[in-house]
Amino acid sequence: MTRKRRSDAEHNQRRIVATARAAFAADGLDLPVREIARRAGIGVATVYRHFPSREDLIAAVLAEQVTRCEEEMRAALADPDSRRALRGTILRFAERQVRDRVLNEALLGSHAAGAAFTEQRRAHAQGFARLVERARHDGAVRQGVSTEDARVALRAISSFRAHPAERASTIPRLTDLLLSGVLTEE
The missing domain is CATH 1.10.10.60 (Homeodomain-like)
Known part of the structure; x- marks a missing residue:
């Protein structure tokens, strides 16, 4: 019982x-x-x-973060406007790099607790690829920009999380520049 x-x-x-x-x-x-x-x-x-243990608490916090990301990816994939879906996904990713720097480092970096979420990260990457392909099909992605190029943009954004907070504050500017390079004009 x-x-x-x-x-x-x-x-x-x-x-x-x-x-x-x-x-x-x-x-x-x-x-x-x-x-x-x-x-x-x-x-x-x-x-x-x-x-x-602290590791159990860290795992619970990361699990909550991953669940939120999964929900947002499902919503983006369900959004009929592929430009808005891709743009919003990149913007939310950038916001997390500023707001949740330590948590993202644990998820994406070398922290042992992040290893438990490998499959979810893989599924998220596949969802992101579908967003890029759908936006390309709809003409919302610049000619010649590949899914790998869009991933490079995410890596560029995430590389700033290792910098001191004052340098990480440039992430929104960098994100705007990268979005201009990935998406076509509206």
């Missing part, structure tokens, strides 16, 4: 993940669990009851 989780336990878990997400994004993945508990306004034991 499975017991239904108490609503306060579910609320605490959501609050822990939300707090950890913001804390990790701002201060890095090495932030002590006790600091996350303090920011969430709950006891350390409560955090450990839901997430037995």
Whole structure:
């Protein structure tokens, strides 16, 4: 017999993940669990009851990030306007590079927790390729721009996340320039 989780336990878990997400994004993945508990306004034991280790908490935060990306990709693929779908996907990617630098580094870089999401990243890359191809078919992508070229644009944007925050603030300008190079005029 499975017991239904108490609503306060579910609320605490959501609050822990939300707090950890913001804390990790701002201060890095090495932030002590006790600091996350303090920011969430709950006891350390409560955090450990839901997430037995920091790695479990990091994995939960990354899983939430990946789920959000999957939902956004599904919405983009369902959007009948291929230009808007591709443009929006690139813009959201760029926004994440600024807002979620540490989380993206964990997902896309060398952090052990990111390895668990290899299949989801592969599916996301395939979805991005379908967006580019659909936009090319609709005439929204500049002549001669390939899917690989669009991926190079994403890599250029993501390369700035390793820079100090003041340099990463140039990501929106870079994104605008890259979009001009990838998409045709409206």
